[in-house]
Amino acid sequence: MPRVRSFEIPTVMKHGLGAVETLADEARALGMTRPMLVTDGGIVKAGLLERVTRPLKAANLDFVVFDEVVPNPPIAVVDQGGALYRQEKCDGVIGFGGGSSMDTAKSIGVVAVNGGSIRSYEWADPQPIKQRIPPTICVPTTAGTGSEVTLWAVITDHQRHIKFNVGGTGLIGAWLALIDPELTLDLPPAVTAGTGMDALAHAVECYTCAYAQPLPDSVALNAMEYVSQYLRVAFAQGHNVEARYKMSMAAMLGALAYGTESAGAAHAMSQSAGGVHDVPHGALTARLLGPVMEYNFKGEPQKFARIAQALGEDVGGLTVWQAAEKAVEAVMKLTEDVEIPTLQELGFKEEEIPMLADIAFKDPQTVGNPRDLSLQSYVKMYHRTFDLGKR
Numbered sequence: 486m487p488r489v490r491s492f493e494i495p496t497v498m499k500h501g502l503g504a505v506e507t508l509a510d511e512a513r514a515l516g517m518t519r520p521m522l523v524t525d526g527g528i529v530k531a532g533l534l535e536r537v538t539r540p541l542k543a544a545n546l547d548f549v550v551f552d553e554v555v556p557n558p559p560i561a562v563v564d565q566g567g568a569l570y571r572q573e574k575c576d577g578v579i580g581f582g583g584g585s586s587m588d589t590a591k592s593i594g595v596v597a598v599n600g601g602s603i604r605s606y607e608w609a610d611p612q613p614i615k616q617r618i619p620p621t622i623c624v625p626t627t628a629g630t631g632s633e634v635t636l637w638a639v640i641t642d643h644q645r646h647i648k649f650n651v652g653g654t655g656l657i658g659a660w661l662a663l664i665d666p667e668l669t670l671d672l673p674p675a676v677t678a679g680t681g682m683d684a685l686a687h688a689v690e691c692y693t694c695a696y697a698q699p700l701p702d703s704v705a706l707n708a709m710e711y712v713s714q715y716l717r718v719a720f721a722q723g724h725n726v727e728a729r730y731k732m733s734m735a736a737m738l739g740a741l742a743y744g745t746e747s748a749g750a751a752h753a754m755s756q757s758a759g760g761v762h763d764v765p766h767g768a769l770t771a772r773l774l775g776p777v778m779e780y781n782f783k784g785e786p787q788k789f790a791r792i793a794q795a796l797g798e799d800v801g802g803l804t805v806w807q808a809a810e811k812a813v814e815a816v817m818k819l820t821e822d823v824e825i826p827t828l829q830e831l832g833f834k835e836e837e838i839p840m841l842a843d844i845a846f847k848d849p850q851t852v853g854n855p856r857d858l859s860l861q862s863y864v865k866m867y868h869r870t871f872d873l874g875k876r
């Protein structure tokens with residue numbers, strides 16, 4: 486019988502068209518009078534910041550803007566934000582943007598109340614985070630990372646050339662996730678594709694991981710259904726409100742499963758490789774997901790057969806094994822349909838495979854993978870991914 490498991494989520498979730506209009510009321514309800522608004526320069530340039538500053542100004546909330554977030558946020562940016570938080574005597578955090586902004590916001594909260602550098606809070610046993618982050622609202626502008634509901638943040642350590650995880654505890658979970666699909670209407674197709682596939686990867690990897698349990702499993706299956714039905718539509722028609730609505734829901738559901746469990750080889754590979762080359766996490770994970778599933782389905786064919794059904798595949802008359810193979814094919818086809826760049830196009834070189842395999846093998850998410858992994862398994866999966874990219 487499985488060991489005792491728990492499912493913890495400290496985050497209140499509010500999802501729907503126009504949800505962002507309630508930001509000021511929600512901030513006040515959490516006791517904020519001087520929130521720090523954490524975002525990135527791209528959001529400011531795109532004119533999107535006004536969607537949150539307008540309601541905050543209207544409610545006379547005396548906010549501070551920290552717009553230094555960069556993709557794959559490094560230690561220095563988090564520490565800089567933490568120092569500003571204390572200097573400005575802020576009393577809450579609002580993370581506005583994609584995964585990088587929300588991960589930075591939650592991490593700023595960690596150092597703001599626990600002190601020191603975010604480097605000291607890399608996940609470990611015993612858990613280094615002792616105090617819950619201050620009142621924090623996450624408002625995503627993409628649909629994929631799901632950081633608004635996860636118990637994790639991923640930080641890049643440029644000295645060690647790795648990404649490390651902070652969290653694994655409710656102490657880092659946002660107090661409120663304010664998810665407004667309207668904010669994603671103008672996302673470029675490439676971002677829609679990469680982030681949407683990341684949502685799918687969260688769902689697939691958690692559904693099949695060694696720690697899987699019924700509650701997140703059912704949530705993950707729903708996320709897979711939404712991605713298979715709506716990602717192509719959102720990619721091709723950015724302003725299709727129904728597709729954007731369902732994709733933002735898929736991101737939340739996928740991350741609910743992911744944020745309380747572990748992932749597997751695709752995230753072990755993408756997170757470690759993402760510390761080597763500064764590339765979008767979603768696109769990199771998406772490119773690896775198909776080959777990882779191709780390796781993994783042999784370890785748990787029943788679950789992969791169920792994934793095929795969730796992805797809308799007709800599995801009538803097929804054996805479990807054949808149905809499981811359909812899941813792999815469906816993900817590989819979706820990857821191509823939404824034009825995910827190849828590893829080569831992302832700037833990786835085949836000569837790097839031994840090094841990439843080595844760091845993936847050392848990643849803690851290797852442990853959660855549904856099929857046993859050796860260093861050689863990673864080498865093979867990387868070769869397969871490069872081969873698929875030769876077209």
Ligand SMILES: [Fe+2]
Binds near residue numbers: 630683686752766
């Ligand atoms: Fe991810």
